[in-house]
Amino acid sequence: MQENSTTSLERKLGLFSLTNIVVANIIGAGIFTTSGLLMNDLGNPVLMIVLWIVGGAIALCGALCYGELGAAIPEAGGEYAFLSRLYHPLFGFLSGWVSFIVGFSAPIAASSIGFSEYLTRAFPALFDWTTRLGVTNPSLSKNILSILLIAIFTVVHLRGIDFGAVIQNILTTLKVGLIAVLILIGFAFGNGDSNHFTMGSSVPFDFGSWKTIGLSLLWIMFAYSGWNASTYVGSEVRRPELNIPRSLFIGTAVVAFLYLGLNVLYVYAIDPEAMKGVISIGGMAMGNLLGRGMETLFSLLIAFALLSSLSAFIILGPRVYYSMAKDGYFFRFVSDISPHYRVPAKAIVLQGVIASIIVLSGTLDQILTYMGFSLGIFPLLAVFGIFRLRQLGKSPRLLPLYPFVPLFYLFFGIAMLLLSFFERPTESSIAILTVLVGIPAFYLFRRRYSEAAAAPSA
Numbered sequence: 001m002q003e004n005s006t007t008s009l010e011r012k013l014g015l016f017s018l019t020n021i022v023v024a025n026i027i028g029a030g031i032f033t034t035s036g037l038l039m040n041d042l043g044n045p046v047l048m049i050v051l052w053i054v055g056g057a058i059a060l061c062g063a064l065c066y067g068e069l070g071a072a073i074p075e076a077g078g079e080y081a082f083l084s085r086l087y088h089p090l091f092g093f094l095s096g097w098v099s100f101i102v103g104f105s106a107p108i109a110a111s112s113i114g115f116s117e118y119l120t121r122a123f124p125a126l127f128d129w130t131t132r133l134g135v136t137n138p139s140l141s142k143n144i145l146s147i148l149l150i151a152i153f154t155v156v157h158l159r160g161i162d163f164g165a166v167i168q169n170i171l172t173t174l175k176v177g178l179i180a181v182l183i184l185i186g187f188a189f190g191n192g193d194s195n196h197f198t199m200g201s202s203v204p205f206d207f208g209s210w211k212t213i214g215l216s217l218l219w220i221m222f223a224y225s226g227w228n229a230s231t232y233v234g235s236e237v238r239r240p241e242l243n244i245p246r247s248l249f250i251g252t253a254v255v256a257f258l259y260l261g262l263n264v265l266y267v268y269a270i271d272p273e274a275m276k277g278v279i280s281i282g283g284m285a286m287g288n289l290l291g292r293g294m295e296t297l298f299s300l301l302i303a304f305a306l307l308s309s310l311s312a313f314i315i316l317g318p319r320v321y322y323s324m325a326k327d328g329y330f331f332r333f334v335s336d337i338s339p340h341y342r343v344p345a346k347a348i349v350l351q352g353v354i355a356s357i358i359v360l361s362g363t364l365d366q367i368l369t370y371m372g373f374s375l376g377i378f379p380l381l382a383v384f385g386i387f388r389l390r391q392l393g394k395s396p397r398l399l400p401l402y403p404f405v406p407l408f409y410l411f412f413g414i415a416m417l418l419l420s421f422f423e424r425p426t427e428s429s430i431a432i433l434t435v436l437v438g439i440p441a442f443y444l445f446r447r448r449y450s451e452a453a454a455a456p457s458a
Contacts, residue, residue, distance in 0.1 A: 011236055015243045018230040020172040021312055022251025027175060028107060028309035029114045030223025031259055032302045035266050036278035038216050043201040045267040052263050055220035056256030059227040061409040063252040065383045067245025068399040070231040072389055074240030077323030078232040079378045086385040089329060090442050095378035096324045097438035102374045104317030108355035111310035112146035115303045121283060122299040147356045154352035157314050159341055171308035178301050183261040190289030192268035200272040214419020222372035227252040228379065232316040245398050318347035329445045373420055373431040380413045
């Protein structure tokens, strides 16, 4: 049955908006916080940069595979739609379940908190006025700002995909432009040292080192997460068979180039020993290269980069919950479409509430440690679905270098998860438990849906 125009999403998004969604969704807290942590574990700047290149290659292979999947199944929901159609609704539900708990709400919270942290770094006296209101805890002041930010962008995206896409395009264009300018300025005028690339410890490449490399690659892939972003709004894309594959490849390639440039700049600016364990690595790099003023400017850049990412997550997440609810595997009210602005309004509000709770919960660090493992599971199933799609004769056959591209992604994805499990069994086990908890939830929703469908209409 054809969907009624008052209850379905409209195809309004073109290539430019889609590519911006991909870029904005990828560039977030990861690139600005993980390199110092990676150096602390790896101890070798060349190995760190090589892993960033490998991570970019994995993300590009994933993007190419999702391009073919998105063209064949141009529906809202990303992995939820792919896995439900290719395997069983249970697998699709579990991917949406993980997205609901980990994939979108937590990054929204992380991006809002990162914005508050970097804005405070740029303007240390920003929250002095809160003391006069009786709020003496700096963390509470930052949390209030974070929640206010989530609320503002939730309202922005309640006003429709057209208005939200305009805001998203502006933020993403500014973010990419500023990052590119700072890379150029850093290399052209910065006081760095190329000898930093020859410093650092040697890597023995025993099993312990491979476990560390696997975990490091997991964190890098967290920084690349979002390379599949435009598939989540597949139901709102014009000419999806062309625009989804192109947006995924172009967006991921642009980000991979920027990430490589930023990491080379970090090493050029900072002695590897001094880099170890530093979270605000971007500010430190620009401070070393160009002085305190540029450190402040770069902190502002990171703040607004995170603002763009927050906006992209708020666009994408509700489309997954909308698809799940529309199929009967989530709360029914989540599938309601705003009659005026034509967006899944209740899903957007629900996501904003959950992200705000995460901001206040104090468990965000624990969630972030297992986020990479959680988000690495279902893309493997989706990419393997390329083979099933072709077996069923439903593939548009857009994927170049088949089957090497999906096999490359699958090899590195599986190896990364296994090595990370051995290195961090506790966090990895919690991620697996998160997935398993979704199984009874699926059957509960399916039972409720079946009972509702069987009930006689009034």
